[in-house]
Amino acid sequence: MNSLVAYDDSDQEDGEDVTSPKDNIHQSQNDPASWGSKSCHPFPSRHPIEHEIEQCFGVGRTISEPHRLTIPAPFGAPEIVESCSTPKPHLPRHRSDSVRGSLVKRPLAPPPGVRPYISKRQRSLPVVEGGEPMSSENDVTSDESTVSRLLSEVSERVRPYLGPRPQGAQLPRQVRLCLQGHQGPVNTVRWCPVPQLSHLLLSASMDKTVKIWDGVESGRCLKTCSSHSGAVRDACWSPCGRRLLTGSFDNMAMLTDLETGQLIVKAENQFKVMCLAMQPENPEVFLCGGYSSEVKAWDCRTCKVQRVYRADIQQTLAILFLTRGKEFVTSSDSVSRDSAERTLIVWDFQTTAKLSSQIYHERYTCPSLALHPQEDCFVAQTNGNYMALFSSQRPYRMNKRRRYEGHKVEGYAVRCDFSPDGSVLATGSSTGCVHFYDQRSTRTLQTLEAHGQACVGVALHPVIPAVVATCDWGGEIKIWQ
Structure with a gap:
């Protein structure tokens, strides 16, 4: 055969x-x-x-x-x-079926030396053990929509407090959130002034970035602005809550749109920017001061210097607009032998004239200023380890009967802030504590051991009672309640 x-x-x-x-x-x-x-x-x-x-x-x-x-x-x-010279024996029926099933169901592995393609978005996601991204593309899209909603809508935790405000301020008791994200000292923290968006918290750091946080609910970082090439010394909100004004040691002052992150104004100065302030009646104009004897008023519409305020000083430490925005106060490092002449100067905004330069007669510099929300007065943080109270009406006299003592400054730019009703004054301390004072009696209400390093910033929430944000020289931000 x-x-x-x-x-x-x-x-x-x-x-x-x-x-x-x-x-x-x-x-x-x-x-x-x-x-x-x-x-x-x-x-x-x-x-x-x-x-x-x-x-x-x-x-x-x-x-x-x-x-x-x-x-x-x-x-x-x-x-x-x-x-082909050796006949291939048959496998049993059940063996053949199992082999055929395994060839169909077994996943195919790539050949040695060949790596599968991973998109740029997947590479940017965190990787868990096993090499798979934690979030899929649908999760990323959902996350972006959540961030956009938080930047433009009312937070559910703020909504119950948008009605009539309760009388009397409350003091925080414990830490609610600890925000980690900055790689350098945080110079300031500020809540958004718009009540509907008051869950947003602004922080400026020496790591050249400005961050926006959900400070009352999740504590997540919603936006990071890194347009500056130097340390960000000061930052503030626009009255509408949709723009951020930042000043840096790179000689730049920038106005940035919150949602898009695009630069609206880029003002270049010939000095390092240390302090900023927006005009209350005309938000299109802002003041800029720093390592210079001049304070410049910039117009956002033309991106040009509108006015220049000159004084015989070396640098400006703080700027504060008084009631109605017709006058403003600047704090400088000028200290004479017998008195602190020109330490605090009151200016007329329209004419650039000096209204008073001898309202503080003690030999201490004032690294920060805060305006009372209801009364015609403001406080100045001094390097004498106390805060002094001044009248915001002429002749701008200092109230010698009220002096808020008990904290330490020791050369840090320690900031202070009032409660929404003005009854409580809070300040940081070089010891890391936060001190709360009664505004009228000047007595200490409470002291919190907040941070391990110098606490240089404190901000009381404008809507929710007993909510306070603090920051320290080590880059840590805490939310207290």
Whole structure:
């Protein structure tokens, strides 16, 4: 009997029959007369390798020994090289089914040395153990929509307090949130002045960035502005709550749109910017001071200097607009031998004239100023480890009966702030504590051990009672309640 596939084996002698049982199976399967017999199909489920041999070489074709058949393997697995001279035995039926199922269900691994493509967005996501990103593209889109909503809509925690404000301020008791994100000292923290957006907290740091936080609910960072190339010394909100004004040691003052992050105004000065203030009646104009004897008034619409206020000083430490914005106060580092002449100067905003330069007669500089929200007075933080109270009406006299003592300044630019009703005055301290004073009696109401390093910033929430934000020289921000 002639076999359909003849194998030329060098060990076989000429004339020896090399027909194998497998050949009989092939012959029976190709014989139309035997199709109706079940004995012709002892193995109905054939191995896939036999099918590939017949498809490649055809039935009845003779293959010599030197020819070797390379059988394709699953992607990433080593190739199977079989000699056609040795018959391939059949696998049992259950074995063949299991192999076929495993070839279909087993995931294909990439070949050695080839890395799968990962998109730029997936590379920017955090990676957990196993190499898979924590969030998918749908999660990123959802996260962006959540951030956009928080920047423009009312927070659910602020909404119950948007009605009539309760009488009397409350003091915080414990830490509610600890915000970590800055890599350098935080110079200031400020709540958004718009009640509907008062859940937003602004922070400016020496790490050249300004961050916007959800300060009352989740504590997450919603926006990071890194337009400056130097340390950000001061930052404040616009009255509408949609713009940020920042000043830096790179001699730049920038006005940035909160939602888009685009620069609206880029004002270049010839000095390092240390303090900023927006005109209350005309937010398109802002004051800029720093390492210079001049204070400049910039117009956002034309991006030009509108007015210049000159004094015989070396640098301006703080700027504060008084009631109605017609006058403003500047604090300088000028201290004479006998008195602190020109330490605090009151200016007329329209005429650039000095209204008074001898309202503080003690030999201490004043690194920060704060305006009372209801009364015609303001306080000046001094390096004498106390805060002094001044009248915001002419002749701008200092109230010698009220002096807020108990905290330490020691050369830091420690900031202070009033409660919304003006009954409580809060200040940081170089010891890391936060001190709360009664505005009328000047007695200490409470002292919190807030930070391990110097606490240089404190801000009382404008809507929610007993909520206070603090920052320190180590880059830490805490929300107290």
